[in-house]
Amino acid sequence: MRERPILFSGEMVRAILAGRKTQTRRIVKPHPDERIAWIQSDLNDIWRAGTAAGEVPEFGTWKCPYGKVGDRLWVRETFLDNALEGYPPVWFYRADDVAKPEDRDWRPSIFMPRSASRITLEVEKVRVQKLKEITAFDAIAEGVKDQGVYDWAVSDYRELWESINGRGSWDKNSRVWVIEFKMVAGGGNE
Numbered sequence: 001m002r003e004r005p006i007l008f009s010g011e012m013v014r015a016i017l018a019g020r021k022t023q024t025r026r027i028v029k030p031h032p033d034e035r036i037a038w039i040q041s042d043l044n045d046i047w048r049a050g051t052a053a054g055e056v057p058e059f060g061t062w063k064c065p066y067g068k069v070g071d072r073l074w075v076r077e078t079f080l081d082n083a084l085e086g087y088p089p090v091w092f093y094r095a096d097d098v099a100k101p102e103d104r105d106w107r108p109s110i111f112m113p114r115s116a117s118r119i120t121l122e123v124e125k126v127r128v129q130k131l132k133e134i135t136a137f138d139a140i141a142e143g144v145k146d147q148g149v150y151d152w153a154v155s156d157y158r159e160l161w162e163s164i165n166g167r168g169s170w171d172k173n174s175r176v177w178v179i180e181f182k183m184v185a186g187g188g189n190e
Contacts, residue, residue: 006066006073006121007109009164010095013077015143016119017095017186023141025176027165028062029126064126066179073181075119076112080104091116120185125178131161132173140179 006024008016015021066073069140092098094106109155134142139157158170 001070003072003074003114003120004046004065004067004069005076005112005114005117007076010078011160012143013075013093013095013119016075016121016183019143019183020139021136021143022182023178023180024066025131025134025142025161025178026066028175028177029065031174062128063179064179066126066177067123068126069123071123072184073121073123073179074114074117075121075186076109076117077119078109079112079116080106080107081116089116091118093118118186119183121181122184123179123181127178127181128175129178130173131170131176138178 008024012021012024078098082090082092082093082104092100092104094100100106134154134157136153139153142157142160144153144156144160162168164172
């Protein structure tokens with residue numbers, strides 16, 4: 001089992017903590033030729049791209065940078081340390097919507113050390129798919145708010161995707177890593 005960091009926005013951190021978010025999608029990089037088929041190796045962590053039905057020639061192999069089944073992801077989110085100099089850290093998280101101390105600034109999630117992370121996720125499944133292959137069930141598992149109208153889930157996810165990845169990113173229909181996970185630690189400083 002390996003541990004890796006993963007970035008989430010405040011909205012997605014709240015969805016994880018509420019138990020609404022159990023999947024995430026991340027663009028496969030470097031992005032492969034769209035005409036090739038993908039197959040998973042028996043090793044569960046290597047994906048091969050080749051011609052249809054996995055025939056040779058093989059065009060490359062990819063390992064999911066977010067791990068394989070059983071690995072853990074520690075969540076990086078916007079934070080700050082409010083401790084007085086020389087004292088242990090007192091972490092504040094922007095996703096909690098609490099007033100921050102006036103004399104401190106929020107620190108971007110990319111700079112969060114492991115010791116400040118309050119959420120740990122365990123990878124339960126990894127697969128590759130085209131972005132637009134997402135189902136309504138998967139969109140809800142991505143953390144979009146359930147508005148009682150199941151058919152709107154994919155549309156809501158499209159808006160979320162473009163708010164994170166930029167205007168027009170949905171229409172590119174990129175291949176994405178689909179990481180399914182469960183929260184194994186979260187809520188406080190574990």
